[in-house]
Amino acid sequence: MPNRSTQLRKRGLPLLIVFAFTLSLIVSTVATAPANAAPRPGGVINTWSPPASRSIYNVPKGIGMPSAQVTIYMDELIRAFGATPKGETIYLSTFLTSYKPVIRSLIAAHKRGVNVQFITWNKDYRENKKSVDSLKKVLGDKIKAPSFLKICKKSCLSNSGTQHAKLVLISRFINDKGKTKQYAIFVASGNISTENVVNSWNHAQLIVGRKKLYNGFKSYFDLMKLDRTRKNIKPVTDGAYTAYFYPVSTQFNPFFSALEHTSCKAKKGHGLNGRTVVRVIMYLWRKNTSYDIVKRLTELEKQGCDVGVIVSQYPTDAKIVKALVRGHVAVYNARAKGRFVHAKMGFISGTVNGKSVEMVVTGSLNFTRSSMVDCTDIALRMYGKTWVTQASSFFDDIASHSRKV
Numbered sequence: 001m002p003n004r005s006t007q008l009r010k011r012g013l014p015l016l017i018v019f020a021f022t023l024s025l026i027v028s029t030v031a032t033a034p035a036n037a038a039p040r041p042g043g044v045i046n047t048w049s050p051p052a053s054r055s056i057y058n059v060p061k062g063i064g065m066p067s068a069q070v071t072i073y074m075d076e077l078i079r080a081f082g083a084t085p086k087g088e089t090i091y092l093s094t095f096l097t098s099y100k101p102v103i104r105s106l107i108a109a110h111k112r113g114v115n116v117q118f119i120t121w122n123k124d125y126r127e128n129k130k131s132v133d134s135l136k137k138v139l140g141d142k143i144k145a146p147s148f149l150k151i152c153k154k155s156c157l158s159n160s161g162t163q164h165a166k167l168v169l170i171s172r173f174i175n176d177k178g179k180t181k182q183y184a185i186f187v188a189s190g191n192i193s194t195e196n197v198v199n200s201w202n203h204a205q206l207i208v209g210r211k212k213l214y215n216g217f218k219s220y221f222d223l224m225k226l227d228r229t230r231k232n233i234k235p236v237t238d239g240a241y242t243a244y245f246y247p248v249s250t251q252f253n254p255f256f257s258a259l260e261h262t263s264c265k266a267k268k269g270h271g272l273n274g275r276t277v278v279r280v281i282m283y284l285w286r287k288n289t290s291y292d293i294v295k296r297l298t299e300l301e302k303q304g305c306d307v308g309v310i311v312s313q314y315p316t317d318a319k320i321v322k323a324l325v326r327g328h329v330a331v332y333n334a335r336a337k338g339r340f341v342h343a344k345m346g347f348i349s350g351t352v353n354g355k356s357v358e359m360v361v362t363g364s365l366n367f368t369r370s371s372m373v374d375c376t377d378i379a380l381r382m383y384g385k386t387w388v389t390q391a392s393s394f395f396d397d398i399a400s401h402s403r404k405v
Helices: 004-010 019-027 072-082 100-111 122-127 129-139 194-199 211-224 254-259 287-303 318-326 369-373 385-400
Strands: 053-058 089-093 115-121 148-152 167-174 180-188 200-208 236-238 241-245 277-282 306-311 330-333 344-352 355-363 378-383
Touching: 053 072, 053 385, 072 100, 072 167, 072 180, 072 200, 089 100, 089 211, 100 115, 100 129, 115 122, 115 129, 115 211, 122 129, 122 148, 129 148, 167 211, 180 211, 180 355, 194 200, 200 385, 211 236, 211 241, 254 287, 254 344, 254 355, 254 378, 277 287, 277 385, 287 306, 287 318, 287 369, 306 318, 306 385, 318 330, 344 385, 355 385
Parallel strands: 089 115, 115 148, 277 306, 306 330
Antiparallel strands: 053 200, 089 167, 167 180, 180 200, 236 241, 241 378, 277 344, 344 355, 355 378
């Protein structure tokens, strides 16, 4: 549940930051195996014992945490890859590829006998040819082979848009007790890129052991590698999680769907001081689709909800920002000194459809028509107070390093 620091910040009073502590707890569980570690049974170079679900937050270098800790998502990936045994498969989709430690760990996993299937697109190849070629040389490019690197022409699933999904799947891994565990999923806003690691705020959700959800993502990945038009893939719900897959024929956003049914009186234990809390952290927001979202956010603020928004003022459309400010929504610009917010997240603590809800929608989906229709993108909706509390601390931390518009 959002804490009082959010309310104090909106009144212009000093902000209490609890986010560094939250991150330190996450980081304390992450350790990257030495590059020269001797293989263990199953060919792994380290073990990995993640919880059933974990929110992983990346912060720009020098913001709130020592620089050695900014790469916690990438460190988690490297640890997971090192714990993947011979004969198992790592599936990875990204928009950009340049972060060398992850590239090296994938190559090392392949050399140990792990299957590595990697999907990207033409823009990544043009901008990061050396990095992509280093993977292609090792993995090959035959999509029927156990390992490959696939470069899609555009979005992999349509003849327009971009290949924008940030997804990692691991079929099996070895935990600290030497036992084999299945079905690791990472859904992220950040790319496998140095810029996203060093300069941006990002979020990744790790989910382990959810077979139905894993198989849904695996089917999506298998369609992407064919590089053929395929739209309207059915969402998959598994417990508190629902995955939405793009492209689609008709514009859709699960967060906006929730906003349409949000009301502003919150019961005890939800929201803040009896008010429903709505927050948005968004990298790219354009007027060609999103004025409905702006209108709804300003309506909710007027109706008594506590609404706050963080954007990267570039590339977000200036008219979006102006409309939010006119509607008395608290707006923060998180682009400054080379750093920027790259997360794509919205969360609600309060009342939706007449019921008390703690909900986060995250993933790779920007607030643009292209993202909500044409691109290969993922939106992950999840229910749980833990996720909202952590997301609220993330919002407060970014706001404390941003300029109020």
